[in-house]
Amino acid sequence: MTEPKAHPKNFSGPMIPPLLRDDKTNTRRIIAKANSTTTGKWDGLWFDGARIDPGPAITGYPGPFLKVPHPEDDTAHRVFPRIQPGDLIWVKERHLRWRHKPSIGGGLSEEEDNIIYADDPEWEHLLAERAHFKRYNADRANPAGNWEMIPSLYMPRWASRITLLVESVRPERVQEISWADAIAEGVEYTGEREPGFGCWRGHSGLPWRNTPQEAFQDLWESLHGPGAWERNDWVWAYQFSRVKP
Numbered sequence: 001m002t003e004p005k006a007h008p009k010n011f012s013g014p015m016i017p018p019l020l021r022d023d024k025t026n027t028r029r030i031i032a033k034a035n036s037t038t039t040g041k042w043d044g045l046w047f048d049g050a051r052i053d054p055g056p057a058i059t060g061y062p063g064p065f066l067k068v069p070h071p072e073d074d075t076a077h078r079v080f081p082r083i084q085p086g087d088l089i090w091v092k093e094r095h096l097r098w099r100h101k102p103s104i105g106g107g108l109s110e111e112e113d114n115i116i117y118a119d120d121p122e123w124e125h126l127l128a129e130r131a132h133f134k135r136y137n138a139d140r141a142n143p144a145g146n147w148e149m150i151p152s153l154y155m156p157r158w159a160s161r162i163t164l165l166v167e168s169v170r171p172e173r174v175q176e177i178s179w180a181d182a183i184a185e186g187v188e189y190t191g192e193r194e195p196g197f198g199c200w201r202g203h204s205g206l207p208w209r210n211t212p213q214e215a216f217q218d219l220w221e222s223l224h225g226p227g228a229w230e231r232n233d234w235v236w237a238y239q240f241s242r243v244k245p
Helices: 013-020 123-129 179-184 212-224
Strands: 006-010 026-030 036-038 051-053 065-070 075-081 088-092 095-100 115-117 145-150 163-173 234-242
Touching: 051 163, 075 163, 115 123, 179 212
Parallel strands: 006 088
Antiparallel strands: 026 234, 036 075, 051 065, 065 075, 088 163, 095 115, 095 145, 163 234
């Protein structure tokens, strides 16, 4: 049996807890050359004129996918997601790793005991537990080494603790997100707000809103910058389930 393809994907810190709780089962990523394949050349594709084709494609892909016009050759090219149903996503997240001092070999440790996941609620407690033999400080004063915060981009495969099984992928405009899919993106909900006050938010650092779509809009702009929602990009909408250990 062929092993499923496994793809790395960065997730922001606030999205890690809902992934671990299985509250986040969707993610949307702007369609780009890095996460797509096409039957023609990528440069010059006119995405404002794109349309969804339900499939199947003559290439065998079941669909849905995008058909995107290319003004130079007066034709439309098929654009497919690089990550497809049945593939795996291994999550890259920010973390702390122990860096040995040059005097004892140098470099980042590759031992599982020498990694702390920075978006665990208990990460500071975990760090304190290990402080009797290692410590994390800005002045690098520990003669044995120090804990170093590593951005998600640089997480190696062996250190990833979250694997997702992709169940479906479809193209859509980001503003087309439904109520249910906005909830599946991991936005927070509280039923304890007073009537007339919003009870949805993208994460703890964002304001409360009246609907999950509004909360997701804030989350989207926190990731992609002001105006990203108004731009209404084409995205790949991935639905997945977490692979349990």
